[in-house]
Amino acid sequence: MNRQEMLQALEAKGSGLWDICIIGGGATGLGIAVDAASRGFSTLLLEQYDFAKGTSSRATKLVHGGVRYLQQGNIKLVTEALHERGILRRNAPHLVKDMSFIVPNYKWWEGPYYGIGLKVYDWMAGDLGLGKSRLLSREETLEMAPTLDAEGLRGGVLYHDGQFDDARLAIHLAMTAADQGAVLLNYFHVDGLLKQSSQVSGVKATDQFSGKTYNIKAQVVINATGVFTDSILQMDDPRAEHIIAPSQGVHIMLDKEFLPGEAAILVPHTDDGRVLFAVPWHDKIIIGTTDTAVDHIDLEPRALPEEIDFILQQISRYLSKVPTAADIRSVYAGLRPLVKSSSKRTAELSRDHLIMVGDSGLITITGGKWTTYRRMAEDAVNTAIAKAGLPHKECITATLSIHGGAGETEAEVRALAEAQALWSEKIHPRLPYTKADIIQSVRTEMCMTVEDALSRRTRSLLLDAQAAIDAAPMVAELLAGEMGKDASWQDQQVSAFRELAKGYLLHN
Ligand SMILES: Cc1cc2nc3c(=O)[nH]c(=O)nc-3n(C[C@H](O)[C@H](O)[C@H](O)COP(=O)(O)OP(=O)(O)OC[C@H]3O[C@@H](n4cnc5c(N)ncnc54)[C@H](O)[C@@H]3O)c2cc1C
Numbered sequence: 225m226n227r228q229e230m231l232q233a234l235e236a237k238g239s240g241l242w243d244i245c246i247i248g249g250g251a252t253g254l255g256i257a258v259d260a261a262s263r264g265f266s267t268l269l270l271e272q273y274d275f276a277k278g279t280s281s282r283a284t285k286l287v288h289g290g291v292r293y294l295q296q297g298n299i300k301l302v303t304e305a306l307h308e309r310g311i312l313r314r315n316a317p318h319l320v321k322d323m324s325f326i327v328p329n330y331k332w333w334e335g336p337y338y339g340i341g342l343k344v345y346d347w348m349a350g351d352l353g354l355g356k357s358r359l360l361s362r363e364e365t366l367e368m369a370p371t372l373d374a375e376g377l378r379g380g381v382l383y384h385d386g387q388f389d390d391a392r393l394a395i396h397l398a399m400t401a402a403d404q405g406a407v408l409l410n411y412f413h414v415d416g417l418l419k420q421s422s423q424v425s426g427v428k429a430t431d432q433f434s435g436k437t438y439n440i441k442a443q444v445v446i447n448a449t450g451v452f453t454d455s456i457l458q459m460d461d462p463r464a465e466h467i468i469a470p471s472q473g474v475h476i477m478l479d480k481e482f483l484p485g486e487a488a489i490l491v492p493h494t495d496d497g498r499v500l501f502a503v504p505w506h507d508k509i510i511i512g513t514t515d516t517a518v519d520h521i522d523l524e525p526r527a528l529p530e531e532i533d534f535i536l537q538q539i540s541r542y543l544s545k546v547p548t549a550a551d552i553r554s555v556y557a558g559l560r561p562l563v564k565s566s567s568k569r570t571a572e573l574s575r576d577h578l579i580m581v582g583d584s585g586l587i588t589i590t591g592g593k594w595t596t597y598r599r600m601a602e603d604a605v606n607t608a609i610a611k612a613g614l615p616h617k618e619c620i621t622a623t624l625s626i627h628g629g630a631g632e633t634e635a636e637v638r639a640l641a642e643a644q645a646l647w648s649e650k651i652h653p654r655l656p657y658t659k660a661d662i663i664q665s666v667r668t669e670m671c672m673t674v675e676d677a678l679s680r681r682t683r684s685l686l687l688d689a690q691a692a693i694d695a696a697p698m699v700a701e702l703l704a705g706e707m708g709k710d711a712s713w714q715d716q717q718v719s720a721f722r723e724l725a726k727g728y729l730l731h732n
Pocket of ligand 1: 273
């Protein structure tokens with residue numbers, strides 16, 4: 225995938241008509257691009273910043289049915305998500321792994337209660353299940369999670385769910401869409417909608433690097449902008465009602481010593497009646513999340529001090545080695561694009577997705593979750609076909625492999641490191657990435673900035689914000705070498721990244 229080639233493809237189309245133009249390059253938009261292109265439609269996706277810059281790089285990293293939704297009795301949502309979990313695991317075995325989760329039991333009734341609930345969860349997954357849940361003795365629980373607080377521990381319930389790297393899946397979806405013939409452009413802001421006889425006929429968009437604007441014509445325009453959904457609805461109709469109630473979720477990153485071993489922990493009941501996860505990820509531990517209603521929508525939301533305190537306080541009850549603020553390697557926040565309802569508490573708003581077709585023909589899809597992106601895309605493209613009278617073609621994504629399953633990315637990185645010995649060096653002693661990873665991301669993954677490299681092509685910023693800041697000058701130099709940029713570009717990139725990364729450090 226190469227941005228220059230994508231731009232050429234856009235320009236070659238000129239005033240020609242795309243079948244489907246998608247606004248937004250998160251899980252939802254990228255899933256639609258894969259679906260639309262693989263059905264043979266000419267497909268264009270425009271993302272204002274980088275792929276997965278929004279909510280889609282800020283998840284808990286679970287491919288799951290949602291134990292919490294099971295507790296709430298939302299059977300339809302859990303069944304659909306478990307089905308999608310199985311499909312994604314099958315189509316992207318290189319990106320989704322089976323993870324063991326332990327629900328620790330300190331009260332006598334917790335074993336039977338969660339044991340039965342998780343048997344139902346297994347049963348709902350059917351043939352696409354990942355593994356059977358079972359009760360663990362106290363000894364087995366401590367063997368799998370040695371840092372659990374042993375005092376009063378009776379045992380645990382073990383169950384299975386999927387785990388993934390959200391931004392990496394996003395990039396692989398972009399590459400899958402590109403393999404299928406889609407044109408995808410990051411750093412391309414949609415400024416407005418084109419209309420003909422009050423029907424949406426395309427978009428006006430600006431290349432954020434060159435400043436050049438484009439009028440792009442399409443049979444259908446799909447708004448897949450997550451928490452920014454309302455801004456596109458307003459472009460369509462300035463009087464449009466706001467439908468998104470954003471809810472912020474925060475995670476903290478700790479070193480592995482706080483939860484050694486392979487298993488994750490699910491705290492089934494926090495003080496605010498939610499669940500909390502502690503999940504091993506890239507040799508660190510992610511702990512989260514929160515659910516805080518917010519009224520301001522930002523591409524870089526910031527954790528509130530009380531959200532961090534809440535997470536530390538809740539997890540401390542379960543761990544023998546109690547983490548403090550000084551142990552936090554990075555903090556990240558994301559905004560859930562929840563669809564408004566009359567309900568006051570955002571925790572009760574629907575995680576189901578919503579598809580709307582406006583009077584102008586604009587299709588809007590929002591809500592849902594990462595796990596169900598494929599199903600959301602299928603529904604959106606079916607709606608587009610019906611709305612625009614496109615030729616009927618069956619969806620094929622349930623059996624479509626996601627790019628990289630044959631280990632292409634790893635092979636490319638290895639080849640680079642062999643060709644240039646220097647590139648086999650790590651970018652920082654505390655980070656698991658080499659210079660070859662950075663070079664590879666520039667050459668094949670449309671990595672355009674130091675932030676792209678450290679935040680979403682590698683996950684350095686989330687894993688260890690200070691290490692990412694320290695690595696930035698060297699990464700800027702590598703990028704500049706590949707992209708033909710000068711020293712002042714490097715300086716500007718490093719200072720922009722430092723400014724952004726400060727928001728991921730607790731003490732800044
Ligand atoms: C804290 C948290 C934890 C979560 N954990 C999980 C989990 O473990 N598992 C799971 O399945 N789901 C999880 N989710 C849900 C999941 O992350 C989201 O449902 C999903 O990422 C939403 O994707 P999206 O594409 O709709 O939105 P986004 O990822 O926000 O994408 C929208 C994109 O549109 C772009 N855009 C906006 N305006 C314009 C414009 N004018 N022009 C061009 N582009 C534009 C934005 O830049 C953005 O990149 C979590 C969510 C949160 C907040």
